[in-house]
Amino acid sequence: MTKHDHSTSRETPPAGIVSTETWESICRQMAEGQYNLLSLWGDDGFVRMAVWDIDANATHIVSLDCPDGTFPSVARHHLPALRQERTIRDLFGLAPLDAPDERPWLDHGKWGVRAPLGQKLPATAPAPYVFLPVEGESLHKIPVGPVHAGIIEPGHFRFTASGETVVRLEERLGYVHKGIEQLMAGADLSHAAKLAGRVSGDSAVACQLAFARAAENARGIEAPPRAHRLRALMAEMERIANHFGDIGAICNDAAFSLMLAHCGVLRERVLRAADACFGHRLMRDVIVPGGVAADIGAKEIDILRGLLEGLQKDFSRLVQLYDNTPSLLERTVGTGVLRSKLARQYAAGGYIGRASGRDFDARRMVNYPPYGDLQFEVPVRADGDVNARVWIRILEVRQSLALIGQLLDGLPEGGISAAVPSAPASGEGFALVEGFRGDIFVWLALGKDGHVRRCHLRDPSWFQWPLLEAVIEGNIVADFPLCNKSFNCSYSGHDL
């Protein structure tokens, strides 16, 4: 097993090939809670797994050779691996042995090919997808989606309800699967970075940051200090823009549209400032391998300081409004409780984990630059309900506003980009960064031509979606939108 201490090591991490015994023992240790699953993915004839070593604060990456096209199921020991395991079978044709669930996941039988990243087998007629059986008296089923009623991404939810109460929710995702991993393979770094920015539009900055850091890790280069700061500036702006949107949307789903209106204004102000300073409202394609593609000057710094001042004042009034509206709290408090044990088991990232007592933030744990030089707190709560997830966002907005202030104060002079060496070289790299939704993991292997051989990007939603199924149990159907919004998982980030 190879071990990489994020804060010190810059060398290319060789993805260590392990024996089946070691592989299984890691799975067992994961089930015992020693490791968190960061991701599980396929490669040509290999499955690879990244785990977070809780005691050592480090990432380990292991690989298992699958000469006969199979591997021992990880989900058999550790359920959070289940959907990724099903995906490996769909995309690579590598079969998990003794897996608890044999159904396909992303493959809906529509691609015209099976195992598109593996053996590319001819498609067969798709078997009907069988939802898990639910038995009991006077239960009824409510199928929802993939096309939903609002302006929202597609996915299918199968509710089983007893009267008003949800007994079981089963999700079916994969509708927006675009084949990004295959499009990445063979792409040059700059094209692949663009694809990374389109994995989940709301996390364009964070995904491109993760990709750039993985690429820099693979090529052994380091972005200059000014670039680190500008990257963090954009990442924090993205975080607050999304949190504003979420806080408004959650309250709106509790029929409190006043909050949506006000939060929408704050969000729009951030997007306009982003447009004025970085040339794009979502700040897409600004972070590139090696650094950033756009610099800011005195005028932009003024815009951002003006933005900060306005937001600080207006946001605190909205927080009061939230806290002083009993009819709203009545909906959010005690609704959709995620137990801490589940949050830990699934290594739920972002506000979902932190609202349920899981104290993990990649900015702190991995401590990638420039966060080691900045003062900030990582808010954690234990109550785990919709209200707690709203509050974590509120507290994070405050932290991010303070971070933006610090970043503007301490912006070093100098270049904004380190050149990627022109001589192509193969290599592997990975990165773990904190997006607004949680930690994003990227693993990247470059071929001899310097192009991407394989890139795996794991959105935090992978480990959050399954928890939504658990959280809704025992709540009324009408509270589903509220629970769902408080999670705000990405469909596109998950479906890839």
Add this chain to the structure above:
Amino acid sequence: MKKLLLQGILQRPLTEKAPAADETALADLAETVNRAAKKRLGRSLAIRQVDAGSCNGCELEIHALGNAFYDLERFGLHFVASPRHADILLVTGPVTKNMQEALKRTYAAAPDPKWVIALGDCACTGGLFAGSYAVAGGIAETVPVDLHIRGCPPHPEKILQGLLALLERQQSL
């Protein structure tokens, strides 16, 4: 809350308060869209959004149309929950093969006359996802499209301009 509500009543809306010239232009634009819609349909326009495989970036900007700066609803343009109530299908994303059937059915469920807008680079051509085993291409390869709005994602103002262009073209037919 009282204070915030009062402020909402007493203060002028953000759109008018903001001094920038482009925002005045924006208000004019939305007004024109509305007039065109009224003339064409005798009422306001109902829009149904369909995500056929987007990265969710386009959805963010469609959402922005509803904020106080753009405030689409005040001009009578509104989003509806069912394609059966829609005049316009506003479709985003490359069409993924897994969504193709759902898009066709949504199109079939919308009553005539109806228009389809392909919103965003992906919806226009498949964007960066064109050529993938999982993608069927731009919207026009699955359902007939009346208007393409480019951008990744298009600016909210550009979306309003698109709505206007569509209506004007329909009138001249």
